[in-house]
Amino acid sequence: MDLYALLSGRMKIAAERNFSFARHTTIGCGGTAEVALYPKNAEELVFLLSLLQKYGAPYCFLGAGANVLPFDGHFEGAVIRFSRMDSLEFDGGTVFAGSGVTGGGLLREARKRRLAGLGFLTGIPMTVGGGVVMNAGVAERHLCDVVCRVVGVEKGKIRSFSVRECEFSEKTSLFQSGIAVTKAVLRASPATAKTCERERDYFREKRKHLPRGRSMGCVFVNPPGYSAGALIDACGFKGMRCGGAVVSDVHANFILSEGATSAEISSLIATVREGVFRKTGILLREEIRRIP
Numbered sequence: 001m002d003l004y005a006l007l008s009g010r011m012k013i014a015a016e017r018n019f020s021f022a023r024h025t026t027i028g029c030g031g032t033a034e035v036a037l038y039p040k041n042a043e044e045l046v047f048l049l050s051l052l053q054k055y056g057a058p059y060c061f062l063g064a065g066a067n068v069l070p071f072d073g074h075f076e077g078a079v080i081r082f083s084r085m086d087s088l089e090f091d092g093g094t095v096f097a098g099s100g101v102t103g104g105g106l107l108r109e110a111r112k113r114r115l116a117g118l119g120f121l122t123g124i125p126m127t128v129g130g131g132v133v134m135n136a137g138v139a140e141r142h143l144c145d146v147v148c149r150v151v152g153v154e155k156g157k158i159r160s161f162s163v164r165e166c167e168f169s170e171k172t173s174l175f176q177s178g179i180a181v182t183k184a185v186l187r188a189s190p191a192t193a194k195t196c197e198r199e200r201d202y203f204r205e206k207r208k209h210l211p212r213g214r215s216m217g218c219v220f221v222n223p224p225g226y227s228a229g230a231l232i233d234a235c236g237f238k239g240m241r242c243g244g245a246v247v248s249d250v251h252a253n254f255i256l257s258e259g260a261t262s263a264e265i266s267s268l269i270a271t272v273r274e275g276v277f278r279k280t281g282i283l284l285r286e287e288i289r290r291i292p
Contacts, residue, residue, distance in 0.1 A: 013037055013038065013039060013040075013044065013048065014037070014038035014040075014084065015035055015036065015037050015038070016035065016036040016037075016038075017034070017035055018032050018033075018034070019032060019033040019034075019035065019036035019079050020032055021033065021070035021079075021291070022070075024062065024065045025062075025065035025066075025068055025070055025216075026064075026065055026066045026125055026214065026215065026216060026217070027068075027069060027070075027214055027215060027216045027257050027260075027265065028214045028257055029069075029070065029072070029257055029260055029261055029262050029265065030069075030070030030071060030072060030262050031070065031071060031072050031073045031074050031075065031262075032074050032075070033074070033075040033077060033078065033079045033292070034074070034075065034076050034077060034078065035078050035079070036062075036078070036079040036080075036081055037078050037079070037080050037081070038081050038082075038083060038084045039080065039082075039084065039085070040084040040085065041085065041182075042085075042151065042153060042158050042182040042183070043158070045080070045085075045153055045180060045182065046153055046156060046157070046158060048080070049080075049153065049156065049180070050156055052078060053156075057077055057078060058075070058076070058077030058078070058292065059077050059078040059079070059080055059292075060075075060077070060078075060079055060080070060291045060292035061079075061080050061081075061082075061129075061133075061180055062079050062080070062081055062291065063081075063082060063099070063100075063126065063127035063129050063130025063131075063133075064102065064103075064125050064126050064127045064130055065125075066124075066125040066126060066130070066216065066217055067130070067134055067216055067217050067218075067287060067288050067289060068216065068288060068289045068290070068291050069216060069262055069265060069266065069288050069289070069290050069291070070262060070290075070291050070292070071262050071290070071291075071292070072261050072262045072263055075292045077292060079292070080180070081100075082098070082099040082100040082127060082129050082181075082182075083100045083127075084100060085098040085099050085100040085129075085182060085183075086098050086100040086101050086105075087101075087183075088101050088105065088106065088109055090109070090110075090113055090115070092190075093115060093117075093187060093188045093189055093190055094148070094185060094186070094187065094188075095110065095115075095118075095185070095186040095187070095188055096183065096185055097128040097183065097184050097185075097186060098128065098129075098182070098183055099127060099128050099129025099130075099132075099180075099181045099182050099183060099184070100127055100128070100129065101127060101128045102126070102127055102128075103121045103122075103124050103125070103126040103127070103128075103131065103136075106118065106121070106128060107119065107121060107122060107200070110188055110196075111193075111196045111197075111200070114190060114191055114192060114193055114196060115188035115189065115190060115191065115196070116188065116189050116190075116191035116195050116196050116199050117146060117187065117188045117189045117191075117199075118146060118186065118188055119196070119199030119200050119202070119203050120137055120138050120140060120141040120142075120203055121136065121137070121143075121203075122199075122200050122203040122204050122207070123203065123204060123207040124136055124137075124138075124217075125217070128181075128183075128184050129180075129181040129182070129184075131143050132147065132150055132166075132173065132175060132181045132184050133173055133175040133176055133181060134171055134172070134173070134176075134287075134289075135168045135169070135170070135171055135172060135173050136171075138203065138206065142168070142171075143168075143184075143186075144163065144166070144168035144173075146186045146187050146188070147163055147166065147168075147184055147185070147186060147187075148163065148185040148186065148187050149161065149162060149163070149184070149185040150166055150175070150181060150183070150184050150185070151181075151182050151183040151184070151185075152175065152179045152180055152181045152182055153179065153180040153182060154179045154180075158182070161174070170221055170222070171221045171287045172221075176289070209250070209251070210250070210251060210254070211248040211250040211251050211254045211256060213248075213256040213257070213258075214256060214257040214258075215248070215254045215255060215256050215257065216255070216288045217254070217287070217288070218253045218254065218287050219253055219254065219255055219269060219272075219286065219287060219288055220232075220253055220273070220284040220285060220286060220287055221284070221285045221286070221287045223282050223284065223285075226282065227253075228252075228253045228284055229251050229252045229253035229254075230252075231276050231280060231282060231284070232247065232252035232253060232272055232276060233252040234280075235275055235276050235279045235280065237252060237271075237272050237275060237276075238252045240268065240271070240272065241268070242260075242264045242265075242267045242268040242271065243260055243261065243264035244257060244258045244259040244260030244261070244264055245257060245258075245260035245264040245265040245267075245268045246258060246268075247268065247272065255268055255269065269286070272284075273286075
C-alpha cells in the first residue's frame, strides 16, 4: 500500500516520503519510515487516524525527537508529527499551547508577556505534546505542576482531560498509552522582567553540567530515594561502550551516540540495567520511549 499517495491525495495533508528517524531525533540513529504526516488540527488528526485504522496501517507519534530510541530498520507505516499544531495563545496567566509548540518558543513568548513559572523547561528539547506525554521537567518541577487541562484524541474522539485524569507520575502519564495530545492549557504567573530572566538563568545554569553530544536525555527514571546516574556510576559503568554507544563519563544516566546504531544503544541499556539490578537489587525503569 502506498500510504503517501493514499493519505496525501485523499486528505491533501502535508506528507513526507522516506522519513528519516536519524535526522529527526536527538540521538541521531534509526532507520526510515514509509511516510511522515503533519496534521494541522485535531479534526484533521481524527480523520487521519480513522483512515490509518481503516486500512490497518501502523503508525506512531513523534514530537521533538528527544527521549526516544527509534529502531534501525524500515517502518512500513506512518509517523505522525505535530509541528503544524503550533497555535499559542495567552489569557492573563493562562496559556493555550498546541502540541507542536516547542519548549523554546513557549518560554520566549511567556517571557515577552512577563510570565514566570515555566522556566524549569529551559533547555529541555521538547514540544508541548511530547512534554505532556513524558511529564517533562526537572527535580524541582514537572509539567504536571503547571497543567490545568489537556486536550487529546482518544478512540477517534476529541476529549478534554482534567489533571487527575492525566495520571501524571514520575516521567510518565496516561498519554503513553497511545492517546494523541493536541493541546495543553498551562498556568503561569505574572512577574517582572527581572524575575523571568532570573528564573531562566537559574535553570540554564543547572543544565550546564549535562553531557554534550548526541543523546536521548536521561535514559532511566530515578528510583524513589535514589539517583539513577549515581547508581550506574557506583556500579562502575561510566565509560562502558558497545560499538558507537557509550555511557557518559560526565553523567552516567546519559548514553551518547558516537555513530551508534539503535541496536548498539539498546544493548548497552540492557547491560547497564541488568548490571545495576545484579549489584543493587534495584531494577531501573526506562524513561525513554522506543519507536515505532
